Amino acid sequence: MYRLFFVLCLCYGLLGHASSEETTTSVYEHCGNLQLQENIQIKLITGTWYVIEVLQHKTDEKFNEEKFDVPTCPSVFLTLAGSDTDLKLYWNEDLGDVEYLFKIRDRTAPGFWTSSGSQNGTLVQVTSYDQFAGMVYVRKAISNHMVLTFCSPNTQLYSVVLARDKTLDPRDLKSIVNHMHLQKLPITQTKRTCRNSASSARATVWMTTAFCLTYLVWYLQQYK
Numbered sequence: 001m002y003r004l005f006f007v008l009c010l011c012y013g014l015l016g017h018a019s020s021e022e023t024t025t026s027v028y029e030h031c032g033n034l035q036l037q038e039n040i041q042i043k044l045i046t047g048t049w050y051v052i053e054v055l056q057h058k059t060d061e062k063f064n065e066e067k068f069d070v071p072t073c074p075s076v077f078l079t080l081a082g083s084d085t086d087l088k089l090y091w092n093e094d095l096g097d098v099e100y101l102f103k104i105r106d107r108t109a110p111g112f113w114t115s116s117g118s119q120n121g122t123l124v125q126v127t128s129y130d131q132f133a134g135m136v137y138v139r140k141a142i143s144n145h146m147v148l149t150f151c152s153p154n155t156q157l158y159s160v161v162l163a164r165d166k167t168l169d170p171r172d173l174k175s176i177v178n179h180m181h182l183q184k185l186p187i188t189q190t191k192r193t194c195r196n197s198a199s200s201a202r203a204t205v206w207m208t209t210a211f212c213l214t215y216l217v218w219y220l221q222q223y224k
């Protein structure tokens with residue numbers, strides 16, 4: 001009885017795994033099935049945003065679900081460029097800047113943008129820059145944060161979590177990640193930006209203090 005239960009669980013696990021892998025592959029290959037936030041108003045999402053996290057969904061490279069902080073805090077300035085279907089996204093950080101142009105092809109789906117032309121800016125001049133040619137999906141857009149997924153068939157698949165402030169409530173981040181898991185979009189790498197380096201320095205001080213105290217207690221016990 002137990003063995004049957006175990007086998008059933010194992011099969012279920014394997015099936016679940018296979019189907020999620022399949023979904024990801026199909027999204028990666030042709031960007032299908034990515035849900036859009038409905039009823040967005042472009043005018044409400046323009047202006048300045050800060051990049052809180054960059055999440056990779058690619059499955060061809062093994063990122064091992066790594067998470068790390070990068071000492072940079074990019075800002076993004078989104079504006080309408082000329083008409084109400086042309087968007088300009090200006091990304092600026094310490095290392096340089098890059099400007100993207102997008103087009104809204106269908107006015108009834110303002111959360112779906114296609115890149116128009118190539119990007120320019122100082123970041124583009126570095127050899128490691130990959131020009132983005134593909135689609136952007138506004139997955140979520142509410143007053144204080146927004147999630148954009150960039151997809152270029154067979155080339156790039158990542159999401160950017162943006163917030164109006166330089167920080168975002170961990171509960172909001174958690175709900176974004178949960179939603180991605182529900183939609184079977186794996187997160188293979190999490191790059192955390194706009195984290196104050198002072199807080200990690202403080203953590204180091206606390207760790208050192210705790211270590212020294214533990215050592216002191218141990219030392220006193222040995223030699224009393």
Ligand SMILES: *[C@@H]1O[C@H](CO)[C@@H](O)[C@H](O)[C@H]1NC(C)=O
Nearest residue numbers: 090097098099119120121122
């Ligand atoms: C990109 O090129 C356009 C047109 O030449 C220019 O107006 C804009 O300032 C450039 N952007 C950056 C970030 O260099």
